[in-house]
Amino acid sequence: MAFSGKYEVESQENYDAFMKQIGIPDEQIAKGRDFKYTTEIVQNGNEFTWSQLYPGHTTTNKFVAGQESEVETMSGKKFKATVRLEGGKLVVDFPKYNHTSEIVGGKLVETSIAGGVTFTRTSKKVA
Structure with a gap:
């Protein structure tokens, strides 16, 4: 259960x-810049429940690695x-970018790449 x-x-x-x-509008960029949201992951073999908890909103995606699934973005x-x-x-390949998630040193490291721009988000494990 490497990701849980x-x-x-x-x-x-x-x-x-x-x-x-x-293509995110400037006002949305400003709002999201300092969000300290939480990601909760439950992994059971190749089955995942991946939830992102934002202030006032939660996005949950359930998927099986290697199988097509419907995925919802934050928006x-x-x-x-x-x-x-x-x-x-x-x-995973999103419509506008490629996204990779991995566990490095006990931390969740997410890397997104679009048009030569690389965005990296690092999250510490709290539970």
Whole structure:
């Protein structure tokens, strides 16, 4: 159960540049910049329940690695995607970017890449 746990955002790199790259409006970028949200992950083999708890809003996605699933973004947009488990990392192609999640030193490290801009979010495990 490498991913299971509750994680709180600790740091972010290239947030503004990445959000602009994928077309997020400036006012939404400003609102989201300092959100210290929580990610809760329950892993049972290749089955995942991945919840992101924002102030006043929670987004939960359930998926099986290697199988197509409907995934919802923070903004409420839904699309079909196949989350792949590759070398201990979860990899998914969103419509505008590629996203990878992995556990490094007990921390959840999420990396998103769009048009040459790399956004990295690191979250510490709290439970």
